[in-house]
Amino acid sequence: MKRRDFLLTSGTGLSSLSLSGIVNAAICSDIPAPSVREFTPQDWHIIAAVQNHIFPSEDQTPGAVEIQALRYLHNYLANPATDPENVKFIHSGSRQLQQFAEKNHSIPFTQLSIDEREKLLREFETRPEGRRWLITILNYVLESLLTDPVYGGNPDGIGWQWLEHRAGEPRPPANKRYWLL
Amino acid sequence: MSYDFDICVVGSGAGAGPIIYTLAHAGYKVLVLEKGPWYTEQDYFKDELKTSLRGGYTPDLREQQHVVELENDDGSWRSFPTYQSSWNFWNGNVVGGSSNFMSGFFHRLKPNDFHLLSSYGPIERANIVDWPISYNNMEPYYDKVEKVVGVSGRVIDHPFQEPRSSKDFPFPPTTEHPLAEHIDWACERLGIHTIPMPRAILSQPAMNRKACVYSGYCGSYGCATGAKGSSRAALIDSAMATGNVDLRPHAMVTHIHSDPQGKVCAVEYVDKEDKKHTADARLYVVAAQAIETSRLLLNSTGSKHPDGLGNNSGQVGKNLIFAGGGAGSGRLTYDKFSEQQVTELKEFGTFVNRSVQDWYEITDKDMFKSDAPQKGGTIDFVHLHPNPVARASRQTRSNGQILWGKPLKDRLKAHFTGGRYLKVEAFCDWLPTDNSHVSLDHQVKDKWGLPVAKIKVDVHVQNLKVGWYLANKSADIMREMGADNVLAFASGVPPTNLVAGGCRFGTDPEKSVLNPDCQVHDVENLYVTDGSFIPTGGSVPHTWTIYANAFRVADKLLERLGGQKKQV
Numbered sequence: 001m002k003r004r005d006f007l008l009t010s011g012t013g014l015s016s017l018s019l020s021g022i023v024n025a026a027i028c029s030d031i032p033a034p035s036v037r038e039f040t041p042q043d044w045h046i047i048a049a050v051q052n053h054i055f056p057s058e059d060q061t062p063g064a065v066e067i068q069a070l071r072y073l074h075n076y077l078a079n080p081a082t083d084p085e086n087v088k089f090i091h092s093g094s095r096q097l098q099q100f101a102e103k104n105h106s107i108p109f110t111q112l113s114i115d116e117r118e119k120l121l122r123e124f125e126t127r128p129e130g131r132r133w134l135i136t137i138l139n140y141v142l143e144s145l146l147t148d149p150v151y152g153g154n155p156d157g158i159g160w161q162w163l164e165h166r167a168g169e170p171r172p173p174a175n176k177r178y179w180l181l
Numbered sequence: 182m183s184y185d186f187d188i189c190v191v192g193s194g195a196g197a198g199p200i201i202y203t204l205a206h207a208g209y210k211v212l213v214l215e216k217g218p219w220y221t222e223q224d225y226f227k228d229e230l231k232t233s234l235r236g237g238y239t240p241d242l243r244e245q246q247h248v249v250e251l252e253n254d255d256g257s258w259r260s261f262p263t264y265q266s267s268w269n270f271w272n273g274n275v276v277g278g279s280s281n282f283m284s285g286f287f288h289r290l291k292p293n294d295f296h297l298l299s300s301y302g303p304i305e306r307a308n309i310v311d312w313p314i315s316y317n318n319m320e321p322y323y324d325k326v327e328k329v330v331g332v333s334g335r336v337i338d339h340p341f342q343e344p345r346s347s348k349d350f351p352f353p354p355t356t357e358h359p360l361a362e363h364i365d366w367a368c369e370r371l372g373i374h375t376i377p378m379p380r381a382i383l384s385q386p387a388m389n390r391k392a393c394v395y396s397g398y399c400g401s402y403g404c405a406t407g408a409k410g411s412s413r414a415a416l417i418d419s420a421m422a423t424g425n426v427d428l429r430p431h432a433m434v435t436h437i438h439s440d441p442q443g444k445v446c447a448v449e450y451v452d453k454e455d456k457k458h459t460a461d462a463r464l465y466v467v468a469a470q471a472i473e474t475s476r477l478l479l480n481s482t483g484s485k486h487p488d489g490l491g492n493n494s495g496q497v498g499k500n501l502i503f504a505g506g507g508a509g510s511g512r513l514t515y516d517k518f519s520e521q522q523v524t525e526l527k528e529f530g531t532f533v534n535r536s537v538q539d540w541y542e543i544t545d546k547d548m549f550k551s552d553a554p555q556k557g558g559t560i561d562f563v564h565l566h567p568n569p570v571a572r573a574s575r576q577t578r579s580n581g582q583i584l585w586g587k588p589l590k591d592r593l594k595a596h597f598t599g600g601r602y603l604k605v606e607a608f609c610d611w612l613p614t615d616n617s618h619v620s621l622d623h624q625v626k627d628k629w630g631l632p633v634a635k636i637k638v639d640v641h642v643q644n645l646k647v648g649w650y651l652a653n654k655s656a657d658i659m660r661e662m663g664a665d666n667v668l669a670f671a672s673g674v675p676p677t678n679l680v681a682g683g684c685r686f687g688t689d690p691e692k693s694v695l696n697p698d699c700q701v702h703d704v705e706n707l708y709v710t711d712g713s714f715i716p717t718g719g720s721v722p723h724t725w726t727i728y729a730n731a732f733r734v735a736d737k738l739l740e741r742l743g744g745q746k747k748q749v
Contacts, residue, residue, distance in 0.1 A: 054585035061590060081235075083243065118586075125583060134583055139574060146569040147230050163597035165569050166529045168227025168398035170405050178231035181224055 036078045036087065042108075043094045044070065047137065049110045050097070053117050054134070055141045062158050064141055072144035072153035073137075081179035086136075093133030100124055150174055186212040186427070187742060189448055189462035191434045191477070194278020195727045196468030196711030198412030198420075202329070203735035205420035208746030212427050212460055213417075214450050216469075217274030219430040220281075222414070225403030229568050232401050238282065239271035244628040247472070250637040252616075260635065262625050270472055270636060270677045275403075276430055277413025278470065279678060280724065284400030285381035285409055286561050286606075287332050288721035289323045289729075291343050291541060292316035293556070297610070297717045301556050307612035307641055308500055310716050313688050313697040320346055322729035327351055330410035330728055331387060334379030341541040355384045355393055355532050359525035360603060363513065364535045364562055367661035378534040378561060381410035381724070390414060395530035397567055432458075435629055436481050437465065437707070443485030445707045451629060464738060468711040468731070471501065475619040475683035475713065476634040478694075478701075491701035496694045497684060498619035501636065502611045502718045504679035505644035506558060507652035509605035509669030510565060511659035516599075518663075526601040533603070535562040540654060541720060548650055557647055558609030558720030560655045565602035572596065603659060605669060607651035609720045612641040619683050640673035647720075648672060681712035681723045698737045699730070710734050 048070045057063030064070070077087050101109035101120055112120060124130035144153030146160065148171055154160065160167055172178075187209035190197045197213065205211050217238070231237035240246075242264040249268050250260040263269055273279035293300040296311040303309060324346050326332060333352035336345065354377045361377075368375045382399070386392045393408035407414040420426050431453035438459075440446040447459045467474050475498040479489035489497055515523045536559060543549070543557035565572070576592045577584050584592060611617075616639035621632040648671025656669035687693030690702040699714050701707045710731040712723050719726065739745070 055590070056586060058587070058590070061594075121585075122582075131583065134585075135577070138577060138583065138585060142573045142577075143230070143234070143570050146573055147234075148228060151230060160569070163569070163593060165597060166397060166567075168396040168402070168567070169394075170226050172226040172228040172231065176224065176226060178228060178235050178237045181218075181220070181231065181237065 036074065039077070039091055039094075042098070043091065044074075046094050046098055046109050047073065047090075049117070050121070050134075050137055051141055053114070053121065054138055055145075062145070062162055064144075066155075067141070067144045067159050068153050068155055069141045069144040072151065073140045075152040076140060076143075079179060089133070090136060093129070093136070096129065096133070097124055100130070148172055150177060184462050185460050186210045186462040188212070188464045188466060188738065189214065189460055190466045190468065191437075191448065192278060192468040192470065192474075192711065193276050193412060193417060193428070194273075194468060194470060194711065195280040195412050195724050196470075196731050197466065198277070198280070198416035199728060199731035200466050200468070200710055200735045200738065201426060202416035202420045203732065203739060204742070205423045205425040207739050207742075207744070208423075208425065208748070209742055210425055210427070211420070212462060213429065214432040214434050214448065214460075215274075215276050215278075215428065215430050216433040217276065217430060219276040219428070220403060222405050222407050225281075225405045227396060227398045227402060229570055232282075232403075233568055234570060236269065236271070238273045238275050238403075239269065240274060242269065245271075245633070246625065246627070247633055248622040248625050248635040250635060252639065258637070262633075268677070270634075270680070272470060272678045272680075276428065277411040277417060280411040281403045281409070281413060282401050283381070283409070283411070283722075283724055284563070285724075286536075286563075286722055287334075287379045287381045287725040288536070288538075288559055289343050290316065290319070290719040290721065290726055291341060293542070294717065294719040295319070297556060301554065304612065304641070304643055306614055307643065308614060309612065310685075310687065310692075312716060313686060316343065319726070319729055319733065320344065322732040323725065325732050326725055326728045329388075329732075330381055330415040331383045331390070332379050332381050332410070332725075333384040335377045337374070337376055339374040339376060339538060341538045350379060352384050352387065354534060355380055355382050356395060357534050358528055358531040358564070359522075360513075360533050360562075360564075360601065361535050363662050364533070364603075364658065367658050368537065371658065371661055373537055373539050373658065376536045376538060378532075378536045380532065380534065381415075383408040383410070388415070388419070395532075397530040399532075400563075400566065401568070433629065434469075434477060435631060437467070437477065437490055439481070439483035439486055439490060439704065441484055443483070443703060445490075445704060455629070464706050464708065464741065466708045466710050466738075468709070470711055471680045471683045471713045472619050472634050472636060474709055474711055475501075476621065476632075478684070479619075479621050480631055486704075491684070491694050491704050491707065493703055494691045494694075496692065499615075500613035500682045500685050500716065501617045501619055501680070502613050502682040502715065503638075503675035503677075504718060504722060505609045505611035505648055506607040506720075507605075507648035507655075507669060507671040508607065509652050509655045509659065509667070510602055511656075511662070511664030511667040512600040512602050513663065514600040514665045517665075533562050533564055536560065537562075537654075537658070540651060543647070543650055545650065548646060555647065556610055556720065558607055558651050560651055560658075561606045561608070562655075563604050563606060565604045569597075600665070603662075603664060605652070605655040605659070607648060607655060608722065609644060609647040609651060610718055611644055611675070613682060613685075613717065614639045614641055617682075638675050640675075645671045645673055679722055681715040681718050681727075684709045684713035685716040686714040687716065699734045708734060708738065
């Protein structure tokens, strides 16, 4: 199964070992990540599933997979410059969504159908905490779509091309990313 | 008595640069203490994360924040710290200060702005005064800014054109986007004068600086060519070349010490490693931007200044102002224009550069319930800011729900590719009142243990009336252009990047902090040269006036120090 297909369908029945391998391949972080150690493969999997639901891939347009939204988010969360409160918030939100799914459907979020996911996320949105978490996840998806590829999303400017957006010059080199200056 | 330096300057932005530049070129030893890092053209990139989303040029709010006090609908007041709120009053703590990140819309004040009280009379609940100097006193320095900082533009005749000693700007206008023509055509049909917006951006290389390369990312972004007239690019780099300036970045001034006579005797600052230092000088200048200047003075108590330096009349921090006004936007939808026009409208990088000042003074009995002319303002037309994440984020709500999935993607596609957006920024006086001020918050401290500034924000209803008037006029122009989705409104939210006042200048020490030369009334060796001195703000962004006034004060300081030193 291709990584893209896997992430699109957030497939079922995989062992946690293979899940971990695939998620790690997706995030392939170049930053040491002590702050994200508490995120289990299951956490990454549910976050990926939500990203893919709120920003789906289509034939002609990039979705969360193509813009490397999971890798981008991982880089952000693993960055020592990131406010630990934000890391904690994203982690706790993914756990709450898992519990919410299991309470309402008795199965993990990642095993729900697309329609069931939509319904569940809309219900999750009615909770203030859930809404804030979904806005946050969407925010980092949009960053992954439209910030400079040097940050790990928007590979080869795929998001810019889709929206006919012109990036400004000079663009940030890797040694002058925002936390390095 | 010997001093470490002739002059010590706290801050390095638009209020500091002219002092540093003038005195260094005159041969005096200048110490500059800037709390932020020292970036050059090689460090500025078109990086939305660094610039706008991660606060890359401002302090971490966990370590340094403010407290804001706002009025509730029932007239009571609430206050909250800015960390974990959407408020941020920092504007660029780097060498050159926030002038690095300005858009450089440069307008002079008009003669009437210098005597607002005499010209338009009092307004209830507003602390309107006349300035202690006139436009004629400032004009030579506006002129100097055009030439030294570099202002591009073209003078045209219009009803509120202020008097000028130079016939035209020293640099031609920056290259204009085809949108400018659409504005001109609409205004011509409506009988409105348009002005090529003067900008502190070099349209051609000069003064060892490159010309603008039209990257499309100007406001909020540091300039990678040096074309933008930041205090650093235009003034400090040149001052450094004299060898007379000791510029210390990462130097946070924590206290200004005064002696038993009340004179400043030293400044205390901490470096990047939080190590404490002191320095002294014959004269001292504070230019840390309005809010932080008031805070530093209030924190700098001494035996003769028990309530803060220069605060024996309780005036430090009072009459804080912002820029009042409104905003608007409209979209020229591509399917309403010819193929040729669409190609032109899609051009990227050049400036809109159009302003309207026909309503700098307004007579409208319906709106203001008076036949008397009212002070109005300026309308500036600009591009919608190109920051793509910010633009995309604004598309994510629909009927109270978060928009996601295919509907979000469709909306993003339509927003980014379906038309050209035009934005309006309207400027009017933000009237000073008793309820707009800076004080110290003794509960919330910064990482050095110092009380942070508490900013009380009061919006006078007159700001909103004038703001609405200008916003409605701008909407008429956009509709005449054929724009869709026209939206225009007055804003009561203080623009945190357009702040002034707090140490107003005047002749009465009981009602002002500074004398007409911007020297603190009861501290004979201390001056304040940022926007703090401004008693009423005019209907334009403050930056050109801050630059001009700092050049004016620099001449006073130079005279006091003994004039130009002979070259050895």
